[in-house]
Amino acid sequence: MKDMDDVPEMMSELGRAARAAAAELAFAPAERKRAALEHAADAVWAARGTIVAANAEDLGYGTAKGLSPAMMDRLMLDAGRIGGIVAGLRAVAGQRDPVGEVIASWDMPSGLHIERVRTPLGVIGVIYESRPNVTADAGALCLKSGNAVILRGGSESFHSSRAIHACLLAGLRAAGLPEAAIQLVPTRDRAAVTEMLRMVGQIDVIVPRGGKGLVGLVQTEARVPVFAHLEGICHVYADGDADLEKARRVVLNAKTRRPGICGAAECLLIDRRFHERHGPALIEDLLAAGVEVRAEGALGSVPGTVPAAPEDFGREFLDRIIAVKLVDGVDGAIAHIRAHGSQHTEAILTENDATARRFFERLDSAILMRNASTQFADGGEFGMGAEIGIATGKLHARGPVGAEQLTSFKYLVTGDGTIRP
Template identity: 45%
Template sequence: MPDDLDRLLTDAKRASRELGVAPAERRHAAITAIADAIERAGDAILAANAEDLERGRAGGLASGLLDRLLLDEGRIAALAAAARQLAALPDPIGEVLRERTLPNGLELTEVRVPFGVIGVIYEARPNVTVDLACIALGSGNAVVLRGGSAAERTNAVLVATMQDAIEASGLPRAAVQTIDRFGRDGAGRLMRARGLVDLLVPRGSAALIERVVTESTVPVIETGAGVVHAFVDRAASLPMALEILLNAKTQRTSVCNSLETVLVHRDIADTAVPAIADAMREAGVTIHADTPLPGVDAPEPLGEQGWSTEHLSMDVAIGVVDDVRAAIEHVNAFGTHHTDTIITDDADAADRFLAEVDSAVVMHNASTRFTDGGEFGFGAEVGISTQKAHARGPMGLPELTSTKWIVRGTGQVRA
């Protein structure tokens, strides 16, 4: 006899079949209804969130996690606004990707279709709960959410509110479900629900992602870890470099697209390194290095993972490299294939860096903080894929779709 979780996943699969043939207008109407409902339910959401925060404080949750857990009126309004933006984006479903007619007259059409059921395992971020539900509806998928115990009460109210709105729009409640009540066991079963879960996305700590990648037997998108580099080429404008480096490092430190390592071309190291180090220290950033740096007193050693350390704090590693080739090799060897930028006025050096750095997003003269679904115009994001299969970089609506070949014939058989 199926237990509750089996039934929940089967309900999700059934709901996904309905969503897969529902017109875009109805799915968009459901997203708009979610935006309205969340604004209307603001008091209940904030009350549940206060309980989670209280429990978190009592349990000694770190301040960074408490901040991610916190909802307030402004954040609720921002969630509703993001949902409305998603509802205004073009529908990816049914888009024709390739068409061809074979010599025997068979007509082949490759079209975008929803995945079916998307699972997401994430940690302590209730805003993600709403983003994910709306992205899933926007791409015709059902979603099963495991949001982590710290946000359990907030997520329960958010999901119930969204389910009411979805049902009122004529779509199945099971389009959006939470499995928080099944605890860690629920997450493990989600990872092995072959045939019911079509794609699983982990969002959160490196340990969480590692566990999901290792244990899952359903297809997974690896997201997140960002050992992000900036290479200051010898042909860089130093003022531009300083502005980009400070923005990439300090504008928000706890996120995956923030800067962790600055590499400086040896030819300009004597002037550029002291200028960068001074500007970083003035902004409150601690400098790390593995060798003495020109004009930098007593840098700290590299982090525990050496050049692959992801600080996510006001810390930066600085290194000197011989040329753009050495910079590329360093980035490919020690980075996480997330986002890396070159600062230079030399078009050839830029082209080489953009071509040879093996990362999801490669930039020229821009801050790495722009790697973000919202910034890219995707409305919101499921996460940032750092693997190469299926999707790479910020994942929005098209990244939550699969494809299908439709073959129309008049009785053709194979010779």
Template identity: 80%
Template sequence: MKDMDGIVEVMTALGRAARAAAAELAFATPEAKAAALAAAADAVRARRDEIEAANARDLAEGAAKGLGAAMMDRLMLDAARIEAMAGGLEAVAAQPDPVGEVIAEWQRPSGLKIRRVRTPIGVIGVIYESRPNVTADAGALCLKSGNAVILRGGSESVHSSRAIHACLVAGLRAAGLPETAIQIVPTRDRAAVTQMLRMVEHIDVVVPRGGKSLVGLVQREARVPVFAHLEGICHVYVDRAADPGKALAVVLNAKTRRPGICGAAECLLVHRDIAATLGQEIVDALMAAGVEVRAEGLRGSCPAAPEDFGREFLDMKIAAKVVDSIDDAIAHIRRYGSSHTEAILTEDDTAAARFFERLDSAILMRNASTQFADGGEFGMGAEIGIATGKLHARGPIGAEQLTSFKYLVTGDGTVRG
């Protein structure tokens, strides 16, 4: 679809349908939404062979394009990941419905009774790359929070995303909810993304989930409000009071479990007092695991260059540096971090408290892998992404973060003097 007028027409139709569906979803019962998600999970399991076949097409096309190992890993769906996707739909279904929750209530001397209650945002646009499971996560969370959603997956995952989307539509149909509550953009043309970013009359917020180039494009060009993070430059600081066993296990997991996700560690900071012992042991273990360690002050795979700090590798590579103190580590993170996720490994409560107090990333951890920076691991069932901004949503974006609020005010013939 190359005709821009045609793309505008298609996107406008999607927007109008989403707006109409959102009006209906705003008062859909919690039971109906949960039933739709449960039915969608059943459909994912029943259609596993179809999803795997669609994913095989995407993987073949990706290999032909020369996609890297980390990108291919993001793209791949096997039986375990498909089952996890179905489980995620069920987990979201089982959560308390956020719509209508009373956040606060009070009474004024005038006699007015005021309640602040959660309400859906309206229509969410989600633009994502490579990971087809985002189709299920985004669809589920938007439905749970009473929002309609327009999904625009990456061209490399188009077949997988369409197969998953069909399962979500089957769930909506089974529950008697509007099938246009979850729509997918039917074209790979990037002009559709540009159009989505301009649809202020149809889309209330856009959530980009992908690499730096995609998120940067969205943040630069969007007229619609954006929930996003630009990069996941996650740091792990090994304090002088770190437990060696915990530190070794956490750093290895933070880097190697899935190096291509935004919660993967990209920089290791080591206190000088333990650099020659525990610090070097960790670096040696990383290299033994196949990680290229670009090091400053440690014996790594190669010396670190200045541009290695503040870099999102999304690969089996990590920058490493010796720091003189916890305050030096904090200063380094403030300079090079992306406000995503940072971890401190220490048994010193005072050091942990200082780290938590003086850094302002969306997620701060102690003695835990940065790979836990995930809505599912936070008990949200799933997430659309990690927001690093400071307005409205921050950290994992789950169903609750996809709501706004309104005030319900009750009087008894009350007039203002």
């Protein structure tokens, strides 16, 4: 590795190594990729003490930097969360290998037999903030899908990510796969991010995973194609036909389980009929849980709330704060979400099938839910084992980006001396 003071040359070297590794991974046997991830899972669990110690350094850095409690929660690792990383690695290892899967096949009158087959994208660059588990998730999913990956973790998670990355390398070595398949940028220098965004010819796609500032920078400056969501402005709509107890459980979980993740609810829309039937029950639950409720209009009279400003709607708080508003029926909720949402995840709470269908049909967010918490909006809960991010665009990948979404396809055409007249 070149001197880390020469960031452009360092990144170019990472790119060259990744490109060479990607060429080998494209035809690596599925059992070797699975073995690498199983060995990596074993290594993570064996190194849990080392990882927790490294994480303590990062937590100290985060405290000194003044990170919010929610961001510190994103950063923190303990034995339970390390167990979750291990489980995620094993889940991805156990998935069906997508590379080489025949998506469709057909015969033509000309005598050609045509197959559309999944193939890796090549080299993926992942830029992320705070959450060190992304090191394992992204590394595992890229490997499973036959892609090499260059990981650039956040400055806050620098030590934790290095400790986890060492375990991924141990897995690659044990399975006889190139260590350059999963590379971690070894510097906090932000110039490395700038270089990654310009590495056309060495990186095939960039996946940013972080706050609005990071994702906005990537979308503005990247010359490499990007899978991204700008923000997770997730809404929960309590319909007039919602079941009160279900609604109370879901709303509280959607906001408070982990308020710093992109699937956390940031806005609660309450139908006027629901409010007439049940009063401020949902708001009172949130207040009792220590959530700051920013309420608009008549809801502002509920004791303990604070007045909502216009900019509180369409805002990603990533904290124990939520905006609340009364709406007139499902169409009022749909209109609000269209105006203020980020097309990430929205939930409707209702026992009315027709209303739920209308909500699902007329909104175009990547994930729509009924009577379920928005906190489920990730690949681990969708049966993907893990996810590299939630894509809210409409090209190539949308929603949770798992191993299958990190592939493209090619056509395999077979003839028998077949010529075109």
